[in-house]
Amino acid sequence: MATTERSFIENIWDFFCSLKLTMFLLISLALTSIIGTILPQGQLPPEYVAQISATKLQIYTKLGFFDMYHSWWFITLLYIFSLNLISCSIKRLPHVFKFVSEPTLVLGESSRNSFSLKKEIVISATPENGKEALNTFLGAEFSTPVITEHNGEYHLFAQKNAWSRLGVYVVHLSILVVFVGAIIGSLAGYKGYVSIVEGTGINTVESRNGSQIPLGFEVFCEKFNVDFYPTGAPKEFRSILTILENGKPVPGYSQVKVIVNQPLSYKGITFYQSSYGQATEGTEHFITVTSRKGGTPEKISVREGASVTLKDGTQFKLLEATQEVRQFAPGFSGPAARIEVTHKGFAPQVFIIFKDYPEMNAQRGDALIFNYDGTSAKMYTGLQVAKDPGVWVVWLGCTLMVIGLFIAFFMSHKRIWVVVSRGHARIYGNVNKNPAAFEMQFDAIADKFKQLKI
Amino acid sequence: MTSSMLFNVTTLAYLISMLMFFVFLASKNKTVGNAACYIAYTGFIVQTVAIGLRWKESYDQGVGHAPLSNLYESIVFFTWTIILIFALIDFKYKYRVIGAFVVPFALLGMAWAQLGMNTGIEPLVPALQSNWLLYHVITCFLGYAAFAVACGISIMYLIKTGIEGSGGSASAGGLLSMFPPTKVLDDLNYRSIMIGFPLLTLGIITGAAWANYAWGTYWSWDPKETWSLIVWFVYAAFLHARITKGWVGKRAAWLSVIGFAATIFCYLGVNLFLSGLHSYGGGAK
Numbered sequence: 001m002a003t004t005e006r007s008f009i010e011n012i013w014d015f016f017c018s019l020k021l022t023m024f025l026l027i028s029l030a031l032t033s034i035i036g037t038i039l040p041q042g043q044l045p046p047e048y049v050a051q052i053s054a055t056k057l058q059i060y061t062k063l064g065f066f067d068m069y070h071s072w073w074f075i076t077l078l079y080i081f082s083l084n085l086i087s088c089s090i091k092r093l094p095h096v097f098k099f100v101s102e103p104t105l106v107l108g109e110s111s112r113n114s115f116s117l118k119k120e121i122v123i124s125a126t127p128e129n130g131k132e133a134l135n136t137f138l139g140a141e142f143s144t145p146v147i148t149e150h151n152g153e154y155h156l157f158a159q160k161n162a163w164s165r166l167g168v169y170v171v172h173l174s175i176l177v178v179f180v181g182a183i184i185g186s187l188a189g190y191k192g193y194v195s196i197v198e199g200t201g202i203n204t205v206e207s208r209n210g211s212q213i214p215l216g217f218e219v220f221c222e223k224f225n226v227d228f229y230p231t232g233a234p235k236e237f238r239s240i241l242t243i244l245e246n247g248k249p250v251p252g253y254s255q256v257k258v259i260v261n262q263p264l265s266y267k268g269i270t271f272y273q274s275s276y277g278q279a280t281e282g283t284e285h286f287i288t289v290t291s292r293k294g295g296t297p298e299k300i301s302v303r304e305g306a307s308v309t310l311k312d313g314t315q316f317k318l319l320e321a322t323q324e325v326r327q328f329a330p331g332f333s334g335p336a337a338r339i340e341v342t343h344k345g346f347a348p349q350v351f352i353i354f355k356d357y358p359e360m361n362a363q364r365g366d367a368l369i370f371n372y373d374g375t376s377a378k379m380y381t382g383l384q385v386a387k388d389p390g391v392w393v394v395w396l397g398c399t400l401m402v403i404g405l406f407i408a409f410f411m412s413h414k415r416i417w418v419v420v421s422r423g424h425a426r427i428y429g430n431v432n433k434n435p436a437a438f439e440m441q442f443d444a445i446a447d448k449f450k451q452l453k454i
Numbered sequence: 455m456t457s458s459m460l461f462n463v464t465t466l467a468y469l470i471s472m473l474m475f476f477v478f479l480a481s482k483n484k485t486v487g488n489a490a491c492y493i494a495y496t497g498f499i500v501q502t503v504a505i506g507l508r509w510k511e512s513y514d515q516g517v518g519h520a521p522l523s524n525l526y527e528s529i530v531f532f533t534w535t536i537i538l539i540f541a542l543i544d545f546k547y548k549y550r551v552i553g554a555f556v557v558p559f560a561l562l563g564m565a566w567a568q569l570g571m572n573t574g575i576e577p578l579v580p581a582l583q584s585n586w587l588l589y590h591v592i593t594c595f596l597g598y599a600a601f602a603v604a605c606g607i608s609i610m611y612l613i614k615t616g617i618e619g620s621g622g623s624a625s626a627g628g629l630l631s632m633f634p635p636t637k638v639l640d641d642l643n644y645r646s647i648m649i650g651f652p653l654l655t656l657g658i659i660t661g662a663a664w665a666n667y668a669w670g671t672y673w674s675w676d677p678k679e680t681w682s683l684i685v686w687f688v689y690a691a692f693l694h695a696r697i698t699k700g701w702v703g704k705r706a707a708w709l710s711v712i713g714f715a716a717t718i719f720c721y722l723g724v725n726l727f728l729s730g731l732h733s734y735g736g737g738a739k
Contacts, residue, residue: 261586
């Protein structure tokens with residue numbers, strides 16, 4: 001019974017070590033990952049829910065397709081992938097170590113025939129002298145050899161970049177390091193969002209799952225600005241932030257400029273410029289009404305959607321206002337408002353008034369000229385907030401991966417043996433990668449050796 | 455002299471080069487093959503100057519940035535990298551005929567960019583105002599280009615083994631005599647992917663680093679990110695296939711073709727059919 005039990009465990013072990021499993025996993029991960037790029041992930045948009053059938057919705061939800069990268073089966077695939085990586089490495093590493101640390105120092109007669117790179121060179125010196133000369137020569141041209149005397153012959157063995165055989169295992173390890181970094185980040189970190197109105201501060205942020213996380217300090221938004229290119233495309237979103245501890249600005253963290261691609265970090269928590277908008281609550285808009293007949297202009301202040309009756313009985317309604325009109329009225333820029341004006345006994349007129357184009361405003365409004373003067377509204381800045389103590393582990397893993405790939409692909413383990421006996425020296429070469437390049441090097445070394453005429 | 459004019463010259467050069475490569479395939483005349491190559495390289499030099507000029511023009515317009523910021527500029531750069539990787543392989547291994555299967559990719563890209571896209575220089579939106587743009591785009595596209603070359607070589611491999619496998623008529627055999635031996639094609643396929651895979655890895659890592667710097671998340675399973683990972687999985691499978699029995703030869707060549715199809719979807723399909731963080735990379739009108 002013991003044998004079947006052992007073979008069962010061996011079978012499992014072989015299963016996890018097999019390259020077939022690796023191929024299966026890589027292809028499965030590639031194929032299943034497609035699902036999440038086609039189906040919406042996370043919060044489903046209502047339009048999507050409306051167009052999909054109820055059964056489909058139910059099945060997809062059950063299968064975790066709407067959060068597939070965190071679904072049990074995808075995570076399981078990743079775990080098996082990690083196990084596969086670890087098992088393969090455990091199985092093969094000892095062989096590689098042995099290969100590197102205990103190289104074949106003496107070439108047997110039979111193994112000599114298997115080399116594709118070999119040269120025989122006549123020497124006139126005694127084997128002892130020839131060995132010494134070759135020792136110096138190989139040391140200078142390739143790498144210092146290990147010399148073994150065997151059956152009256154001298155076997156010289158020299159190798160380069162033996163450790164490059166470990167490159168592929170460095171890559172495997174690096175993937176696991178990245179996973180560890182990601183796990184640390186998901187356990188000990190969080191992602192959140194906060195919006196701060198100009199002239200106010202916050203000390204908590206809302207995490208992705210909706211809970212409020214205290215920061216332990218205050219972030220104060222001094223000012224927010226948006227710059228535009230002449231074409232109307234946004235050029236820069238800019239928040240000026242100050243960090244406060246116990247109500248006092250922290251030295252070095254006062255009036256810090258935060259723009260997209262230039263975040264602010266404090267105590268392991270980083271704030272990223274992500275969105276902005278106008279704080280609407282309690283916002284007053286200011287409009288000056290001038291009569292074409294003259295007289296003192298009338299200044300009114302009104303909220304969006306509200307109506308006012310003017311001195312002459314005209315009904316005025318502010319439909320909406322914007323601080324950047326470009327997208328609504330091409331060719332114009334700056335603040336503007338859309339208003340509805342109803343002169344006594346006439347039908348309502350709707351038009352746009354600007355802050356920066358009084359001449360345009362003067363062409364409208366019949367007996368009255370309306371000018372938009374702006375708003376008391378404040379801007380708010382939207383910041384992504386992230387704390388990720390695992391990110392450095394991820395970068396470590398990435399660095400290892402690049403180094404490992406470089407070693408695995410572009411460095412090769414080169415080995416040269418020379419067997420020195422009376423009258424001749426036979427030289428053999430072997431490489432694990434890129435044989436064409438090594439052949440040239442081998443030929444060059446053999447030629448140089450010939451020129452020495454030992 | 456404007457960059458736009460030079461890009462048209464480039465497109466023309468790649469067109470003539472491709473046609474001459476086809477003549478070379480049919481005639482087996484070495485002079486024609488050499489000429490096809492030199493014309494492609496001339497196009498490459500003109501394109502290099504044009505990219506530099508476009509860079510300068512963007513500064514003249516006051517919106518200075520590297521010409522890597524939208525679909526048009528990226529596809530121009532992509533074709534440039536394809537010819538670059540082809541030149542590297544050509545200088546090293548001297549199998550001119552590969553050009554007949556690689557230059558068409560470059561021509562297709564340039565023709566599409568010049569004829570079907572908005573070529574105007576646009577200012578950089580805030581998200582792209584970062585030095586990471588340069589590192590990210592260059593590594594990604596060099597990787598993509600190496601995969602394009604590998605795909606061309608794999609197609610040659612599949613044609614050759616396909617015809618040889620079915621007996622191979624005399625005329626086809628004549629055409630095939632221009633092809634490198636299957637063993638060499640297999641090896642070149644592997645070598646191209648060996649160049650592309652580390653570059654793609656670097657491209658993904660620089661993208662992750664940039665995302666972390668700009669948004670605070672190095673990985674958010676955005677469609678573009680996911681597709682780049684899918685491509686990475688496919689080529690990782692290819693690399694492991696070579697040391698697995700039963701996966702060498704034809705199946706490996708198919709994996710390389712599928713890998714490039716996934717690459718193209720990652721590059722174009724995601725922008726055209728899916729939405730996500732890279733939507734500003736669009737611009738096809």
